[in-house]
Amino acid sequence: MPPLDKRIKKFLKNSIRVAPKISDKGELAELRAGLVSQYPQTRKDAIKKTIQQMTLNKDVSTLFPDILKNMATNDIEQKKLVYLYVMNYAETHPELCILAVNTFVTDAQDPNPLIRCMAIRTMSMIRVDKILEYIETPLRRTLQDDNPYVRKTAVICVAKLFQLNKDLCIELGVLEDLQSALDDSNPMVVANATASLSEINDMDPNVIDLKTLIQSHVSQFLMALNECTEWARITILGALSEYSAKDSLEAQDIIDRVTAHLQHVNPAVVLATIKVIIKNLPEVEISANGLTMKKLSSALVSLMSSPSEMQYVALKNIRIILEKYPEILSKELRIFYIKFNDPLYVKVEKIDILVRLVDPTNLKQCALLLTEMKEYSMEFEPEFVSRAIQGLAQLGIKYSDERFVQKILDTLLELVERDQDSIKDDCCISMCNLLRHSPSNEKLAEQVCSLLNSWSEPDAILRTDSAKCNYVWLMGQYPQFFPSLQAKMDIFVKLFKQEESLTQMSILITVVKLHSKLPGTMLQHVLELATQETNELDVRDMAMMYWRCLSMDNSEQLVNDLCKTIPPQIENTLDKFSPELLEKLLLELGTISSIYFKPQSDRRRRTITYQNIVKGKHIDELQDLAKNEIESKGNNDVLLDFDDDDDNGEGDDDDDIEMNSTSNGNSHLADLDDLFDFGTAPTTSEINNGVSNLNIRSDSSNTQSQNNPKLSSNTQDLLELF
Amino acid sequence: MGNFFSSMFDRLWGVNKELRILILGLDGAGKTTILYRLQIGEVVTTKPTIGFNVETLTYKNLKLNVWDLGGQTSIRPYWRCYYADTAAVIFVVDSTDKDRMGTASKELHLMLQEEELQDAALLVFANKQDQPGALSASEVSKELNLVELKDRSWSIVASSAIKGEGISEGLDWLIDVIKDEQL
Numbered sequence: 001m002p003p004l005d006k007r008i009k010k011f012l013k014n015s016i017r018v019a020p021k022i023s024d025k026g027e028l029a030e031l032r033a034g035l036v037s038q039y040p041q042t043r044k045d046a047i048k049k050t051i052q053q054m055t056l057n058k059d060v061s062t063l064f065p066d067i068l069k070n071m072a073t074n075d076i077e078q079k080k081l082v083y084l085y086v087m088n089y090a091e092t093h094p095e096l097c098i099l100a101v102n103t104f105v106t107d108a109q110d111p112n113p114l115i116r117c118m119a120i121r122t123m124s125m126i127r128v129d130k131i132l133e134y135i136e137t138p139l140r141r142t143l144q145d146d147n148p149y150v151r152k153t154a155v156i157c158v159a160k161l162f163q164l165n166k167d168l169c170i171e172l173g174v175l176e177d178l179q180s181a182l183d184d185s186n187p188m189v190v191a192n193a194t195a196s197l198s199e200i201n202d203m204d205p206n207v208i209d210l211k212t213l214i215q216s217h218v219s220q221f222l223m224a225l226n227e228c229t230e231w232a233r234i235t236i237l238g239a240l241s242e243y244s245a246k247d248s249l250e251a252q253d254i255i256d257r258v259t260a261h262l263q264h265v266n267p268a269v270v271l272a273t274i275k276v277i278i279k280n281l282p283e284v285e286i287s288a289n290g291l292t293m294k295k296l297s298s299a300l301v302s303l304m305s306s307p308s309e310m311q312y313v314a315l316k317n318i319r320i321i322l323e324k325y326p327e328i329l330s331k332e333l334r335i336f337y338i339k340f341n342d343p344l345y346v347k348v349e350k351i352d353i354l355v356r357l358v359d360p361t362n363l364k365q366c367a368l369l370l371t372e373m374k375e376y377s378m379e380f381e382p383e384f385v386s387r388a389i390q391g392l393a394q395l396g397i398k399y400s401d402e403r404f405v406q407k408i409l410d411t412l413l414e415l416v417e418r419d420q421d422s423i424k425d426d427c428c429i430s431m432c433n434l435l436r437h438s439p440s441n442e443k444l445a446e447q448v449c450s451l452l453n454s455w456s457e458p459d460a461i462l463r464t465d466s467a468k469c470n471y472v473w474l475m476g477q478y479p480q481f482f483p484s485l486q487a488k489m490d491i492f493v494k495l496f497k498q499e500e501s502l503t504q505m506s507i508l509i510t511v512v513k514l515h516s517k518l519p520g521t522m523l524q525h526v527l528e529l530a531t532q533e534t535n536e537l538d539v540r541d542m543a544m545m546y547w548r549c550l551s552m553d554n555s556e557q558l559v560n561d562l563c564k565t566i567p568p569q570i571e572n573t574l575d576k577f578s579p580e581l582l583e584k585l586l587l588e589l590g591t592i593s594s595i596y597f598k599p600q601s602d603r604r605r606r607t608i609t610y611q612n613i614v615k616g617k618h619i620d621e622l623q624d625l626a627k628n629e630i631e632s633k634g635n636n637d638v639l640l641d642f643d644d645d646d647d648n649g650e651g652d653d654d655d656d657i658e659m660n661s662t663s664n665g666n667s668h669l670a671d672l673d674d675l676f677d678f679g680t681a682p683t684t685s686e687i688n689n690g691v692s693n694l695n696i697r698s699d700s701s702n703t704q705s706q707n708n709p710k711l712s713s714n715t716q717d718l719l720e721l722f
Numbered sequence: 723m724g725n726f727f728s729s730m731f732d733r734l735w736g737v738n739k740e741l742r743i744l745i746l747g748l749d750g751a752g753k754t755t756i757l758y759r760l761q762i763g764e765v766v767t768t769k770p771t772i773g774f775n776v777e778t779l780t781y782k783n784l785k786l787n788v789w790d791l792g793g794q795t796s797i798r799p800y801w802r803c804y805y806a807d808t809a810a811v812i813f814v815v816d817s818t819d820k821d822r823m824g825t826a827s828k829e830l831h832l833m834l835q836e837e838e839l840q841d842a843a844l845l846v847f848a849n850k851q852d853q854p855g856a857l858s859a860s861e862v863s864k865e866l867n868l869v870e871l872k873d874r875s876w877s878i879v880a881s882s883a884i885k886g887e888g889i890s891e892g893l894d895w896l897i898d899v900i901k902d903e904q905l
């Protein structure tokens with residue numbers, strides 16, 4: 001028995017009733033002591049403080065082993081916090097994660113469904129291979145759980161497992177469970193199983209027959225649709241849109257059953273519904289189409305009262321839909337008129353839709369739009385104005401009537417006369433387009449040319465290659481309206497070398513075309529420039545050809561034949577998708593493909609870089625590495641809140657070194673990886689490890705950039721948990 | 723005198739403070755079975771513990787924080803993470819597992835060398851006494867070289883976690899020692 005005084009002292013020390021408080025500073029040493037305190041309340045406080053530091057993006061990964069000790073608890077709040085931490089830092093301590101396995105497995109059988117969910121979700125999302133070895137029982141159990149909330153989480157975990165370890169996932173046979181989850185009585189489970197299966201199918205199209213599964217579960221999908229959350233609805237609608245109805249009756253039935261969702265507040269649901277309807281529309285009787293079209297139309301219109309970002313997405317999708325059903329919104333032109341507070345990206349898209357939408361047989365509508373566009377073209381945002389000017393020409397060409405074209409041209413001429421150089425390029429191009437649409441209308445040409453001829457230095461006024469190219473072309477086409485033709489050509493020829501390819505080409509062609517009107521030396525000069533002084537192969541080849549032609553016997557005749565052809569009339573300046581592209585895009589409405597107008601099949605498959613799984617190292621391996629590390633670096637790491645008495649890194653003996661490798665985890669681990677990759681002669685097992693290390697590091701070339709995605713995944717997890 | 727202090731202590735003792743006790747030993751020795759025998763008084767079906775179990779139980783007015791750590795070779799290196807502030811170690815031996823007595827002994831002595839465990843009391847359970855051919859407590863004690871232990875309160879108790887024999891005797895001894903020495 002110890003002496004009395006010692007016992008009294010100890011007694012006094014221990015009889016402090018209040019659990020020690022953790023200060024707000026969040027020093028690592030203090031947190032660590034708190035995490036292993038003998039007072040439960042202190043431990044919990046320390047956990048809270050640690051999570052707080054974590055969300056502030058401070059590196060608290062070295063506390064991993066001590067946090068883990070608090071994982072097995074009946075306090076749900078504490079458990080959630082520990083799980084949050086584990087999700088975030090598991091990869092920095094892959095070998096220590098094994099200590100959590102027992103708790104994971106126990107928690108996956110907890111009476112509380114929330115805890116069962118948390119356990120299985122965490123097990124399948126931390127990318128540590130050792131953990132996956134133990135996932136079988138919990139995963140199987142939760143897939144068959146009584147509670148639908150647990151089942152709906154478990155089905156998603158199958159996809160995660162598949163991503164991390166495909167072979168294991170197949171071997172465990174959980175893919176079969178996943179497929180039978182499509183028959184689950186709970187709509188949320190059906191929806192998540194669908195999402196999970198689609199994701200697996202994206203990763204490897206050969207393991208499940210998604211098409212057939214969808215075909216055989218259409219009735220389940222339609223049932224589930226009305227009862228699940230909006231996001232699950234999108235998944236299910238996505239699956240439905242891949243189904244081809246057997247006959248017009250079934251197609252009509254599907255349309256009828258999804259139509260209600262056109263009125264959903266979530267634009268993504270609306271777009272997914274539109275996709276299903278458009279897929280089935282061609283199958284149904286034309287007579288039934290009218291009503292559906294009206295509903296589609298009003299759904300699209302309602303999207304235009306969503307926030308700007310959503311409007312942008314909607315406009316892109318409308319662009320696709322319009323190409324298939326040009327009449328669908330023809331009565332709704334006004335909806336797309338620009339509002340003064342629309343952001344630029346919406347304004348530009350709206351103009352595109354407006355000129356596509358306007359009905360070329362409806363003069364009143366076209367005239368209204370003309371007035372509207374004229375106003376746009378006098379705004380101040382250059383991109384917007386530029387787009388509006390192009391739009392004017394597109395409108396003119398679309399309506400096509402001579403008087404209308406004249407009106408448009410008048411507007412453009414007015415604009416050019418304004419003292420604003422930035423719009424002259426667009427005006428020049430637009431006017432040329434209009435002239436090419438009405439090639440026989442000399443009056444128009446004369447108006448345009450006389451104005452453009454008045455520019456003494458066109459090359460300085462115009463900025464873009466295509467505008468200059470158009471200007472030069474115009475001189476070649478209507479030389480009779482350019483009194484100062486030769487002087488203007490002189491300017492362009494002088495600057496030939498500085499011009500870009502389109503303008504160079506245009507100069508060459510025009511000079512050849514007008515060779516009888518221009519001095520012979522100019523022709524000679526341009527031919528020389530174009531064959532010797534340009535890097536543009538096309539220009540050079542063209543010049544060679546002309547040169548050959550000109551030096552042939554009947555050159556005059558030949559050159560005339562070449563140059564005097566009448567250019568084809570421009571009928572339409574609106575670009576179109578190819579029919580195949582259009583069909584593909586219609587099936588991908590509401591996805592990212594609809595924004596880029598590039599279907600998934602055309603895009604290069606994104607490589608999944610985060611697939612790599614973190615392998616733990618053997619403890620002796622770690623010891624060696626840590627020893628090297630300490631020898632080479634000494635102890636001058638400046639860790640965040642590095643605390644000397646706690647992380648005593650002087651590597652005097654093996655024990656210290658080993659502790660070091662686990663407690664200073666994060667930064668050391670990264671350094672260890674460095675050593676590992678380059679320092680040792682690789683044996684086969686090391687190569688594997690090295691490769692995974694390289695991958696990890698290429699994921700995050702520096703710690704800074706590593707932190708950001710982590711942070712965001714953090715908030716995501718937070719959202720999921722609470 | 724000791725009794726007086728303990729009883730006074732019992733009254734004053736901060737209700738929230740917990741004593742940390744570790745249950746260690748090779749895999750399959752019966753650690754998890756003992757933990758739950760202590761906590762719920764029943765035999766549970768166990769699986770190999772990959773990681774740890776921890777339970778808080780009240781014994782003789784003391785709050786105990788009892789840790790059962792996995793005994794697999796792969797997990798033993800991590801025992802050390804749990805040594806700090808440990809009041810006592812319960813080392814469980816499968817008395818029928820003669821082949822691994824040497825390994826058990828080695829792990830035990832290795833562990834007791836740790837600085838952090840210098841003040842910890844040691845209780846050894848010579849477990850599975852209900853099995854035929856089980857070594858007796860004194861035989862186990864010899865195999866484990868317990869006499870060599872210096873400056874440490876230790877005891878070995880024959881037990882059967884399945885039958886519930888010896889467990890509370892062992893724990894009674896341990897609690898007395900802890901109260902005497904450490905509080």
Ligand SMILES: Nc1nc2c(ncn2[C@@H]2O[C@H](COP(=O)(O)OP(=O)(O)O)[C@@H](O)[C@H]2O)c(=O)[nH]1
Nearest residue numbers: 749750751752753754755768849850882883884
């Ligand atoms: N016969 C007998 N079996 C026991 C006794 N204690 C534990 N076991 C069995 O030994 C096996 C391993 O027990 P467990 O508690 O999991 O060992 P641990 O690995 O040390 O946690 C289980 O099948 C137990 O039922 C005992 O006292 N007698």
Ligand SMILES: [Mg+2]
Nearest residue numbers: 753754770771
């Ligand atoms: Mg066990």
